[in-house]
Amino acid sequence: MHTLQSAQAVAALACLAAGTGCAPVTPAETQLHRMGERVTAGSLVYIVIEDQWKAQLGQGADARVPKDRFFLIRLSVVNGGSTELMVPTLTLLDDAGQTYPELSNGDQVPDWTGYLRRVKPAETLQGMVVFDVPPKHYRLRLTDETSQKSHDVDIPLNFTSDTPDMPTPQ
Numbered sequence: 001m002h003t004l005q006s007a008q009a010v011a012a013l014a015c016l017a018a019g020t021g022c023a024p025v026t027p028a029e030t031q032l033h034r035m036g037e038r039v040t041a042g043s044l045v046y047i048v049i050e051d052q053w054k055a056q057l058g059q060g061a062d063a064r065v066p067k068d069r070f071f072l073i074r075l076s077v078v079n080g081g082s083t084e085l086m087v088p089t090l091t092l093l094d095d096a097g098q099t100y101p102e103l104s105n106g107d108q109v110p111d112w113t114g115y116l117r118r119v120k121p122a123e124t125l126q127g128m129v130v131f132d133v134p135p136k137h138y139r140l141r142l143t144d145e146t147s148q149k150s151h152d153v154d155i156p157l158n159f160t161s162d163t164p165d166m167p168t169p170q
Helices: 002-021
Strands: 031-034 038-041 044-054 069-079 085-087 091-094 099-101 117-119 124-133 138-143 150-155
Touching: 038 138, 038 150, 044 138, 044 150, 069 117, 091 124, 099 124, 117 124
Parallel strands: 031 150
Antiparallel strands: 038 044, 044 069, 069 124, 085 117, 091 099, 091 138, 138 150
């Protein structure tokens, strides 16, 4: 009886060791920050300043209409390194884990940072990045210059509406 229990214990330990010994290494948990906080990712220092929801960009016949809603985020990025760096593209994550990439077209986005962003040492890049997403709660994923380490900034959902002005009948 004692031998059977010992054999079962050894078998259980072997299964446990085999199950965890070959398990893939999971990346460290992404740090969560609030809007307005300084977020250091490698040599880049980010500050997410504000966000805006837009039903359209521009006016009249030239208005740009989104698939869902335009979500504009104003941020600042400082290069704290000693060489020129590219600021990686940004990603939004919703509460279900779905990701949404930054739009590469900044047509009619006020103070757009551009999509390919070079920042010289000690230089600050400021402006807006734009997404086309359904209105809900998001986290903005910020990465270091190598895109290896990431930090998330919690962006609370606000219900300030931005409806385009309707023309008044004359």
